Amino acid sequence: MKKKRFLALVLTAIMTAASLAGCASKSGSKSTETGAPTTAAENTTGTQTQTEEKTEEAKVTFPVTVTDQLGREVTIEKEPQKLVSGYYISTSIVIALDLEDKLVGVEAKAGKRAIYRLAAEDIVNLPSVGTAKEFDLEGCAALSPDLVIVPAKLKDKIASMEELGLTVIAVNPENNDLLKEAVELIGKATGQTAKADDLVKTIDKGISSLKDRVGSETDPTVYLAGNSNILQTAGAKMYQNTLIVNAGGVNVAAEIDDSYWAEVSYEQILKWDPDYIILAADADYTVDDVLKDTNLADCMAVKNGNVYILPSDTEALDSPVPAGYLGSYYIASVIHSDIVSEEDFQTEAVNFYEKFYGFTPYKN
Amino acid sequence: MRNSMDLHHTRTKIIIACILVAALAALSLIVGKYPLTVKGLIAGDTMQHRVLFNLRIPRTVMALIGGTGLGVAGFVFQTIFKNPLAAPDIIGVSSGASAGAAFSIVFISSGMITVTVSAFAGGVLAVLLSLILAGFTKGSKSISIVLAGIAVQALSQTALMVFKLAADPEKQLASIEYWIMGSLNGISITKIPFSAGVCIVCIAVIFIFGRQLLMLSLDEGEARMLGVPVRWMRFALLLVATFMVAAIISLTGLISFVGLIAPHSARLLTGDNRKSTMILSGLAGAIILTGADILARSVAAVELPVSVFTSILGAPFLVMLVIRRYKKYE
Numbered sequence: 001m002k003k004k005r006f007l008a009l010v011l012t013a014i015m016t017a018a019s020l021a022g023c024a025s026k027s028g029s030k031s032t033e034t035g036a037p038t039t040a041a042e043n044t045t046g047t048q049t050q051t052e053e054k055t056e057e058a059k060v061t062f063p064v065t066v067t068d069q070l071g072r073e074v075t076i077e078k079e080p081q082k083l084v085s086g087y088y089i090s091t092s093i094v095i096a097l098d099l100e101d102k103l104v105g106v107e108a109k110a111g112k113r114a115i116y117r118l119a120a121e122d123i124v125n126l127p128s129v130g131t132a133k134e135f136d137l138e139g140c141a142a143l144s145p146d147l148v149i150v151p152a153k154l155k156d157k158i159a160s161m162e163e164l165g166l167t168v169i170a171v172n173p174e175n176n177d178l179l180k181e182a183v184e185l186i187g188k189a190t191g192q193t194a195k196a197d198d199l200v201k202t203i204d205k206g207i208s209s210l211k212d213r214v215g216s217e218t219d220p221t222v223y224l225a226g227n228s229n230i231l232q233t234a235g236a237k238m239y240q241n242t243l244i245v246n247a248g249g250v251n252v253a254a255e256i257d258d259s260y261w262a263e264v265s266y267e268q269i270l271k272w273d274p275d276y277i278i279l280a281a282d283a284d285y286t287v288d289d290v291l292k293d294t295n296l297a298d299c300m301a302v303k304n305g306n307v308y309i310l311p312s313d314t315e316a317l318d319s320p321v322p323a324g325y326l327g328s329y330y331i332a333s334v335i336h337s338d339i340v341s342e343e344d345f346q347t348e349a350v351n352f353y354e355k356f357y358g359f360t361p362y363k364n
Numbered sequence: 365m366r367n368s369m370d371l372h373h374t375r376t377k378i379i380i381a382c383i384l385v386a387a388l389a390a391l392s393l394i395v396g397k398y399p400l401t402v403k404g405l406i407a408g409d410t411m412q413h414r415v416l417f418n419l420r421i422p423r424t425v426m427a428l429i430g431g432t433g434l435g436v437a438g439f440v441f442q443t444i445f446k447n448p449l450a451a452p453d454i455i456g457v458s459s460g461a462s463a464g465a466a467f468s469i470v471f472i473s474s475g476m477i478t479v480t481v482s483a484f485a486g487g488v489l490a491v492l493l494s495l496i497l498a499g500f501t502k503g504s505k506s507i508s509i510v511l512a513g514i515a516v517q518a519l520s521q522t523a524l525m526v527f528k529l530a531a532d533p534e535k536q537l538a539s540i541e542y543w544i545m546g547s548l549n550g551i552s553i554t555k556i557p558f559s560a561g562v563c564i565v566c567i568a569v570i571f572i573f574g575r576q577l578l579m580l581s582l583d584e585g586e587a588r589m590l591g592v593p594v595r596w597m598r599f600a601l602l603l604v605a606t607f608m609v610a611a612i613i614s615l616t617g618l619i620s621f622v623g624l625i626a627p628h629s630a631r632l633l634t635g636d637n638r639k640s641t642m643i644l645s646g647l648a649g650a651i652i653l654t655g656a657d658i659l660a661r662s663v664a665a666v667e668l669p670v671s672v673f674t675s676i677l678g679a680p681f682l683v684m685l686v687i688r689r690y691k692k693y694e
Contacts, residue, residue: 109532133533227535228474228542231550231667255665261538262666265549266419267398270411282535284474295418295552298411 060191069172079191080146087151089173092321095120096356097192105129105143115315119357179320206325214248220335222249223274226261227282239320247331266295277301279309281316308334314361374640381647388654392424395662422553427654430612433563435626435649437605439642442627443581451623452609455513459520460490466527466540474539480614487610490516545669546617548657559615566608574639620671622649625678632685
C-alpha cells in the first residue's frame with residue numbers, strides 16, 4: 001500500500017517536471033521560429049534604386065498572381081472592390097494606399113485606433129471580423145469580400161476561409177523589410193502598385209536621410225521600455241531595436257536575443273546605465289512614474305530627466321505600420337536634439353500623414 | 365530510546381536545513397546583474413548600497429519568507445485534508461489570484477500595485493467562496509471543501525479565460541501570461557512590507573495552533589474528543605494558510621510546486637507528521653524558492669519564470685528522498 005502511494009507520488013512529480021520542462025523548451029525555441037527581423041535600414045539604398053525603376057511600370061492587369069508573406073501563391077481574378085482587413089497594420093496600409101472606401105470589414109476594436117478616426121472615420125463603424133485570436137469566419141464570409149487580408153498568425157484559418165470561396169492573402173509585417181514587402185503585396189493585389197511604390201520609397205528616403213544626418217555623431221545609449229512595465233525591454237531581434245539604430249542610438253539591451261519583450265531586473269538597468277529611457281508608445285505607465293521610481297534614481301537617464309515616451313497621437317510609432325519609421329525620427333529628436341529638432345520630427349510626420357492619410361497631425 | 369534517537373536526528377536535520385537556508389540567502393545576496401563588491405560597499409558607493417538595500421536584500425527576504433509561507437501552507441493543507449496531493453491551489457487560491465490579476469490588467473491598470481491588490485482580492489475571494497459553499501453541505505467537510513474548491517477553480521479559470529479574451533493581444537495578454545509565470549523580479553523594498561508582514565503573522569498563528577492542526581489529521585470524532593473545535597479550527601487554519609499564499613503570489617505571480625513538495629520533503633525527512641515536520645516544511649520551502657530565484661536571475665541574460673526552477677529543483681529532490689526512503693525499508 002505504502003509502496004503504491006510513493007510510486008504514485010514519484011510519477012506525479014516526474015509528470016509535472018516533464019510538462020514544465022516542455023513548456024520551458026517551447027518558449028525557448030520561440031525566438032528561432034519567428035526568425036530574425038533584419039535591420040532593414042542596411043539595405044535601404046538597394047531597395048531604393050529598385051523601386052525607382054519600377055515607378056513607370058504599367059498598372060496591374062487582372063487576373064494577377066501574388067506570393068503572400070506565408071509563401072502562398074494566390075491568384076486574384078479581378079480588381080477587388082470589397083476588402084476585408086483583419087489586422088491593424090494591414091488596415092493602416094490599406095488606408096495609406098487610398099483604398100479605405102473599399103473596406104467592408106476590419107479587425108475588432110477598430111474604435112480604439114486614433115488613426116482610423118483621423119484618416120478614415122467610416123472604418124470605425126464597419127463590421128468586425130474579430131481578432132487574430134478569434135477570427136470570425138462566418139462574419140467575414142457574410143461580407144462577401146473580393147479579397148481578405150489577414151495576419152500570418154492566422155495561418156491555420158486560411159484553409160477554411162478558402163473552402164468558403166474567399167480569396168485570402170497573409171501579411172507578416174514584423175520588421176521594416178517585411179513591412180515594405182507587405183505594402184508592395186497589398187499594392188499588387190489591389191492594383192495600387194504606383195501608390196505602394198511611392199509609399200515604400202518615402203519610407204526608404206525618410207530612413208536614409210535620417211541616417212545621413214545622425215550618422216557621424218557619437219551614439220548615446222537607449223533603454224526602450226515595454227508596454228506593460230519598465231522592466232520589459234526590446235532585444236536585438238525586435239523591430240524597436242531597428243528604430244533605435246536608425247535614430248543613431250545604441251540599444252543597451254541588444255545583447256538579448258528574445259523576439260518578444262524580455263523581462264529584465266532593476267539591477268540590469270542600473271548596470272546598463274542608459275543615457276536615455278524611452279517608453280513604448282502604448283505604455284500603461286507614465287514618464288513621471290519612471291522619474292519617480294526610487295529604484296532607478298541613480299540611473300543616468302533618470303538623474304538627467306532624460307525619460308521620454310514615443311508618440312501615439314496617430315499610431316503607436318513603435319509598431320511596424322507604414323508610419324513606423326517616424327518613431328526613429330522621434331527618437332533622434334530626443335537623443336540627437338542638436339541635429340534633429342522636435343519640429344523636424346513633426347514636419348516629417350505632417351508631410352507623411354498629409355500625403356498618404358489625408359490629414360494633418362500635430363496642428364495644435 | 366528510539367524516540368530520543370529520532371528527536372536527535374530531527375534536530376540535526378533542522379540544523380542542517382537552517383545552515384542551507386543561510387548559505388542560500390548569502391549566495392542570493394551575492395548573485396545578480398549589478399556587480400557588487402565588498403570594497404565598493406565598504407567605501408560607501410551609493411549605487412552599490414542602493415542596489416543591495418533596495419533590491420537585493422528585499423528580493424532575498426521575499427524568497428525566504430515566501431518560500432517558508434508556501435511550505436507551511438502546503439503542510440497545513442496536506443494535514444487537514446489527510447491527502448499528500450493537497451496544496452493551497454485545490455481551494456482555488458491560485459486561479460482566483462490569476463483571475464484577479466488579469467481583471468486588473470485588462471480593466472483597471474497593469475501597474476504593480478493595482479495588480480497586486482486585485483490578485484490578492486481574487487485569491488481571498490475564491491477561497492472564501494469555496495469555504496462558504498462547503499459550509500452549505502452536509503456530510504464530510506473535507507470532501508465538501510475539496511469539491512467546492514474544484515467548482516470555484518473552474519469558475520475562476522473561466523473568468524480568467526473571459527478576461528484573456530477581452531485583453532488586447534499585443535500587450536495585455538502578454539502581461540497576463542507574464543504574471544501567471546511568476547517571478548521575484550521587480551520586488552523592491554517598498555513592495556514587500558505587506559506580503560512579508562502578512563506571512564510572518566500567518567506563520568506565527570499557524571505555529572501557535574500547531575498542536576490543534578496536527579489533531580485535525582486524526583479522525584474527526586477523535587479530534588473532537590481531544591477538545592478541538594474541529595469545524596471552526598479547520599476553517600480558521602485553512603483561511604490563514606490561504607490568506608498567506610494569496611499575499612505571496614499576489615506579489616510574485618504563481619509559484620508552482622513549492623507548496624506541494626516542501627511538506628513531502630519534510631515528512632520524508634522526519635518520517636512523521638509532527639511540529640518539527642512543519643518547521644522543516646517551511647525551511648524546505650525557503651530553500652527551494654531561494655535556490656530557484658538565484659537560478660532564475662542568473663542562468664540567462666533575461667529574467668526567467670521562477671516556477672521553472674522550483675519544479676526542476678523540487679522534483680529530483682523529492683525523487684531522491686523517496687528512493688532513499690525505500691532503501692531504508694529494505
